Amino acid sequence: MSDIASLILAAALVNNVVFVQLLGVSAVANFSERLQPAIDIAIFTAVVLILSSTINQLLFWFILSPLGLEMLKLIVFIGISSILATVLARIVRENFKLTARQQPIGFYLAGINSAVVGVSLLNSSITPSLTNFLNTVAVSAGSALGFAFVLVGLGAIKIRLSTSDAPDAFRHNPVMLISAGIAAMSFLGFAGLF
Amino acid sequence: METPFVSTIFTVILFIGIALVFCLYALAVAYNSLKQRRVQDQIFVDKINQLLPQTQCGQCGYEGCEPYAQAISQGEAVNQCPPGGMATLVKLTTLLNDQVKPLNPAHGQFEVFKVAVIREDECIGCVKCIKACPVDAILGGPKLMHTVIEAECTGCDLCVDPCPVDCIDMVPVTAAESPAWALPSALPDDLNNFPNNVERQA
Amino acid sequence: MSFLAGLFWDKSSTKAHKTPGGIKPADFKDHSLRSQIMTPPVPKELWLSLRQKDGNNLETLVAVGDKVLKHQLIAAATTPFGVPIHAPTSGQIKEIAAKLVVNAFEERQLHIVIAADGLDNSQQLHPLEMYQSISKIQLIAKLHDLGVGELGGADFPKVIKPDIANQSQTELLIINACECEPFISADEALIREKAEQVVIGVEILQRASGANNSVIAIETRMLDSIQALKAAVENRNIKLVLVQTKYPAGDKNQIIQAVTGKEVPSGDLQKDNSILVHNVGTAYAAYNAVIKGQAYISRITTLAGKPLKTAKNFEVLLGTPVPFLLELCGNDTLKQESTIVGGSLMGITLFEENVPITRKTNCIIAACSDWFPEPPAELACIRCGDCADVCPAKLLPQQLYAFSRSQDLENLEDQNLIDCIECGACSYVCPSNIPLVQYFRASKATQQDHLKQSELSGHWKERYQFHQSRLIKDKEESKTRKARVTKSRAANSESTDFSRSTAKTDIAAAVNRVKKRKIEAALKKAKEAKTEPGEGPI
């Protein structure tokens, strides 16, 4: 049980998807001004990430590798995660009208988010450690947690910085990117923890 | 791990306990917020409609605020409402997290709230303005003198053109504004930081 | 379920409950408390404002040039928010004109100006020793007619709100004797010298409001006042509660929590009238009104400040101009930078010094530069959290400051800016000298505008929806009416199976009949013409 927990923490904190592996930076970089949309998209992407990477991993083990079609994994993974994202986005559009209206295309783009696809690619390429299914779920859950944590963190920083009078050259995105950079420095400090 | 020291077991239990309580709390909060954010069609339109100024003037191209709210929920732009002015624009942009766009000049400018006043002696009692008023603010019967109930009039000036003798004119409302404290130092004007400086930015 | 329900109420203990936040500023009160309360000479002119709390003016009962006696009613209330005013001294009405008012801005209100004739002869008073004899309603009416209004911060005109007197039972009357703001020592001097009258006044208020028990809450710092009160309260069932000395102990919520130990829910207790809070000055005014029959024409005001030779407490006639009082205390105008009405933490720095005393002026400070220096430059907020510790409403002033600087109304509402009582404790402790109260006042003003506008819009929305439903109803009515008419017409036309062809023949027959009748008439006329010319035998 403890190695599952350490796998999750490792994926969430030590090699965090956004700050250390620099995947999904594009999704994080469009800092939305209000925290609520940031939380929504963070949770949505986390769910999509967990589901798609587990399904991709199963596909990889039981269909692609027996048939020797490993080289097709990129197309398959992107296909599966974007279908999944569109299905979930459809559900969100039905029940959560306001959330859907706040970011009309944000939910659909979550499917082709480089973090989502990146995690499934990484899982399938590391052969020895992720043989059993539970580890895959743990790693993808960890990276989903890490991604959501960074997105919500930067959203809260955006709210905090919206009331600071930074010089004009650093007004919005420069200050946010500096903050992300410094935070990434601290995540690097966790290297070698697990 | 060698034979666990008693304090190690204690801390592990402590941490698992804290983690469990935290997860339960987080789940409850998530479920509660999901329930609140589950917004169906009609509630969504009402939520938007609440922010519009309700002058029912039709300057946005729709014949009332409710239809305009309906259109916004379908994706219509948010900056079509001159009477709402900056206040409505800021509120709608905050609610719908839209891109910040300045007020659409095509729909006319808006300076101050006006109230319709009928010059009673010229009124011939043709009832046309009563039919045109969206909020029933005009009092009077056929062939009888009409007058506008000032408290109810929204200043939408829909009654001005149907009047054959043109005896309605719009008088600006002069609110007795009492002197108020100014902000000692708001964020300098050159700032266009979101989400709250939509006003300055638009 | 009233706020006080199920409250365990032990009469004996005088211990108060803890209340949140608060600061302990230097109180500068000992100067003005050295001497007894003095009554100043009558000034030449008295200016009495006619403005009521809800904006419109009182109805003046006197004209320019009339002679008035002391205690004579000169203006009556037009709305429940008005308090009648009486002539503070005998004299002549000089003019009714707009005059400047106690405010940091240039604000003018309509004033009655009385030129005092110095005789000070009063009209016939009718004191009422045995106030128990008359009924509660009459007692309340007597208090209101003589202009006794709530004198504390809220300045609500009615002593006992008329509706609550007969409605649900007021269980607790609290007399607020905590004068927590620096410089102000009016109430303390009042209790110290007139404890007996105050206690009788409290009993009058208790009888008028029908409260089961009444409490006087006083700060532990006011030692000699406590002595005087203990002596006066000896055999009466009025309870004394010693509240911890801090600013803002005198705030309504703080007092209620100090006495009952329960937290006052946000918004206010208007609807739930089980608790009534009144100022000590109101009790004294009630005593004067009922026992002595005097109208409310004077109040106790502290004069303090370094430029003054001696700081004093005066029993001042309402409407006395401020400079007149300052000169009485020997004001050195060279050293005086500005004048503050009220204490040093909630007082208003006057725009213009020549303004009259009103019912709420409890202190006038001649501010010199070394006690009240020019506020230093405002630095950026370092989010140290000192202000959050002292805030009596347990808000987060540093977050409110950040959101009010960027006018983010959504977050301001989320942080409960409405609950801010503008007590100034946060600005007092702020190491960066930020005038936080001014930020919150400005944001509150914009918040009120948006609130007023959204109420108006809500009203318009209802009218619009009513208009739409009316149109739909009209359409249906006209449809049903049309259907009814056609049905009825169809009903009576069944018997004559009306059809297009039969109609034509009927018309033709009718035309022929008419033509035939016309021919017969012509023949008859021709026959008469023949018999007429012959005049033959009949």
Place this chain on the structure above:
Amino acid sequence: MKPSTISSPRQTNSKSVSNLMKTVLICLCPGIVSSCWFFGIGILLNILIATIAALVFEAVCLACRGKDPKVQMTDLSAVVTAVLFALTVPVGTPWTFIVAGIAFAILISKHAYGGLGQNLFNPAMTGYLFLLLSFPLAMTTWHIPLNDLTSGMPISPLSMEGVRQSLLASFPFMAFDSNMSKELIDGMTVATPLTLTEMASPNAFAAALSSDASIWSRDARTGWEIVNMAYLLGGLTLLGLKVIRWHIPLAIIGTVTLLSLAFYSPGSATITGTPYMHLFGSATILGAFFIATDPVSAATTTSGRLIYGVIIGISLYSIRVWGSYPDAVAIAVIFGNFWAPMLDHFFKPRSYGHKSKLSQLIQGLKS
């Protein structure tokens, strides 16, 4: 005599930003003096260089922002940042590193956000982290003038020889001839005292106390405990003067002690360090009382502060014991600062007269 409209509270207490910063500096003095005693004047050199650089950069930035230096410069916030930065940077790092670190701290981490009060991360720690990640070795070796080359005996850091060696370490260009610079290399490069493994053994303190050498003639190895005691003294006075609140220091020290108690087993193979070592062997005290409680970058609500302290404590302990970096105060504090805005937003205290979040939650669930 028409005063401009001045807002209502006309009375203020004597606390001001420059007073706060002065008290912080004064409370740091005992620690500085004792570390000078043990590690030579290198610390003073560091502080000197850092303060000068900080003031220069601050003046430049203020001039660019058009703010009048008289008000902004006198609030000593740049000096405090410089001193904290200089205390964490090892003795004897070349002056160019220090200037680079301070430049990053003042320019990027403070003035890019808008000056005092607006920055998100603790400037001193960002500067140190910047150096730690770019020069890991230089940042973890302390040049302590330990051995007199002739007799090999440990020399007292304040003797002439000690001063000369410290100067050499800080200003390498002063090495006029080659063998002087060679000499420098032999200076005892002790892994930063923060992680001396000998101290991990249970009887480290006992050995230190029992040794005959008087408390003051100790060499650098065990001198660090005295320095930490001095910092603790300074920290408690800060607490007493109400400059900082007890929430953050207590949370950090409590978590570190709790964790070290939990994972420490005497005589075990893996040395995880006694609680004593974690408290007094490393920069925990300095971090808890002086660095993490910087009000600008920490959380502002009381519950937020407690959680902020716990997060820093956990990450501090885990990096130091299992991580690859020697001492993690900088990393833990910056990680905590990343959490601060979220803590402020999600852990708002209940304001007076309102229902608490929990009862609102239960009500929401019921409906």
